[in-house]
Amino acid sequence: MPAQRSAVRGQLVWFRDDPFLTDPGHAFVHVDDGLLICEDGLVTAAGDYGELRERIPAGVEPVHYPEHVITPGFIDTHVHYVQTGIIAAFGSQLIDWLNHYTFVEEQRFADAAYAREAAAVFCDELLRNGTTTALTFCAVYPQSVDALFEETTRRNMRMAAGKVLMDRNAPDALLDTARTGYEDSKALLERWHGTGRNLYAITPRFAPTSTPEQLEAAGTLRREHPGALLHTHVSENTGEISWVRSLFPDRRGYLDVYDHYGLLGPGAVLAHGVHLTASERARCAETDTAIAHCPTSNLFLGSGLFHVHDAKDPRRPLRVGLGTDIGAGTSFSLLATMNEAYKVAELSNYPLDSVKAFYLATLGGAQAMGIDDRVGSLEPGHEADFVVLDPRATPLLARRTARTESIEELLFVLAVMGDDRTVRATYVAGERAHDRDTAAV
């Protein structure tokens, strides 16, 4: 089979480092007329078109996206593919919302056909929104994991997912046991982790729905498979936190439950962390445990306001990515998520600039998941997942971006006003996997 080769031309934007912690002039890369060359799914060259044009492989015609912005594909560090059908469920905060909507919908994923259809829709929506990697919850049923990974394997997407572990405080039909949860997870992990571009995430839902025995088993699995991710929730809602305290009276707090069972560390992504204490944040920093900031969800469920500048305190910075948290989140778009992250930060008088926001949505997410050597960057050697953003996607956006005076301003306008229409195309492993103008509507 001949090598896969492609090239695109446009404004390139990516990150070499974390702009919260280093000089943005060093961290942020912008190439005004850039060229990206991809071979066999990897970026082989990224830089100035004039300098690199000689290196375009014979027979390859670069796709030119004039004035468009090409960034690494967006990374959604917290989402539930099995909740795609219940976006915009009215009226509750976290615990009621789980009981009334989520636990009903997730039972449908016992049906593999239902799961397969949902997985296809989910991947379509990710790509339509420029998201090339997600860390997603599945349902408790192994077939819900198989359905997703079959779909992502077919599409060659870099996807991380896992079966939910839940052995208490949920409807019987959704419960596993400490033993079956461990065995099913292990079998799925061995089947899928490293198959294609798939990654397995050990996925206890959250402390209240796992017994100590199940958390213990999750810790065992994590020690046995240190390359796998760990994905759960923490400190989203004050009622939830009180509940955890009552369920685990011997632990010092919510985070300490996970810590006690060996679930923290590199590759562990905890969703929300809205109400983490300063000492809990310090413990996350110390262990390289990451937080997925999910602003549309935190607002929709009234959970509270995550303080990104506290999380990124240079004295003990956390790894932070952005999450849509569909179905409590309200949009698959990481642009919409950046918009809400900006607003949440503004409420504490912290102006989250566009360079930091795009970092969180790309390299920051990859670092949170511990896969920044593979995705989240356009540096040669990285996997060629990227998104092409159209500054003229709507009449109003075209009018506004016509007067931007810097790449930073342009990125900010795209974040605040953008949506799926702003995504002109999404490339996965060097191949166009979504094209706005030819997609079925």
Added chain:
Amino acid sequence: MPAQRSAVRGQLVWFRDDPFLTDPGHAFVHVDDGLLICEDGLVTAAGDYGELRERIPAGVEPVHYPEHVITPGFIDTHVHYVQTGIIAAFGSQLIDWLNHYTFVEEQRFADAAYAREAAAVFCDELLRNGTTTALTFCAVYPQSVDALFEETTRRNMRMAAGKVLMDRNAPDALLDTARTGYEDSKALLERWHGTGRNLYAITPRFAPTSTPEQLEAAGTLRREHPGALLHTHVSENTGEISWVRSLFPDRRGYLDVYDHYGLLGPGAVLAHGVHLTASERARCAETDTAIAHCPTSNLFLGSGLFHVHDAKDPRRPLRVGLGTDIGAGTSFSLLATMNEAYKVAELSNYPLDSVKAFYLATLGGAQAMGIDDRVGSLEPGHEADFVVLDPRATPLLARRTARTESIEELLFVLAVMGDDRTVRATYVAGERAHDRDTAAV
């Protein structure tokens, strides 16, 4: 000239009363297969298709929008048409934002040609988003008002607007004087109020940019023209409130400044009111002074969280409408505004249901402006301004709305997930003024 006649068929939704204060079963009207008949710009019949089909005028073929939702046109009770060009301006709270962006942009409206082009874009965006009436600030220059009203007259839109009054604390080029502000406003009011469907709003920007003399003159103008509206800002930001206290030490607070100069009362719409005290809210209720709730703006500028349930306290309910507050707001869409209003309410654990949200965006806005006898309703006799919402506007929306089980749930999903694409068509005075599928993109 023959009478203008038209008819549309679809699901009808409107309000007979305020669902915050009365039984929603009484306040909320839903007709599953409805027919709306319009003649000479007015609704002449609204109800069940089967019952009303006999009354379709000869020669009129109803436009059928199967499964679509037809509501009164949205009413934007606070917006700045002259700030359309500066949506998504990065990084400041209110006062800095005014100085850095707004006061620069508004100077461009000294140029009538610039103003005319902006007015056309503004009206296009309103209609694209289903908004048929807005209460908008213009710039200080009379020609910026003429430009807008010329455009709205041509389009036969029910529009309320006024020249900004500002005689201190702004760049010289933007200042009038107490005398010229009064005279220019009076001339504009006499030229435009009641011309076509236009309404004039006496428009002091906010207390800090008007001298006592100018506020006195505004009060005089209001007494001379009691039919005109009054449009200003109040208690948006805590820094602003402190500034007002220092500028008007003899007044009891921010609202009292306006009260003292006779600016409150029916037809007065104060934007924001985020930080109004309980006694200020009581005074607004007592005087029938309305508040424009602008959630996307309050989040974008980090101004704070408006408590709609406090404002609608049945013991002393305020008139409340929704405002986009473009350019500090981030979307022209009242659907997006409802989504953010829901989120802001959730943060205080108040679930703002879809019936209340759509009321705020339609009849509530009309009541806030004191024009509910004319717009904001599909009751016969009202002006035939309405919007046709498409539950299948995007693949994800189609999937989600296919499983809604009530009109309330459908409206909620449209509010949370909707955008300009959801607006299939917008009718002004019985005629289609925007059609999504034929509009230039």
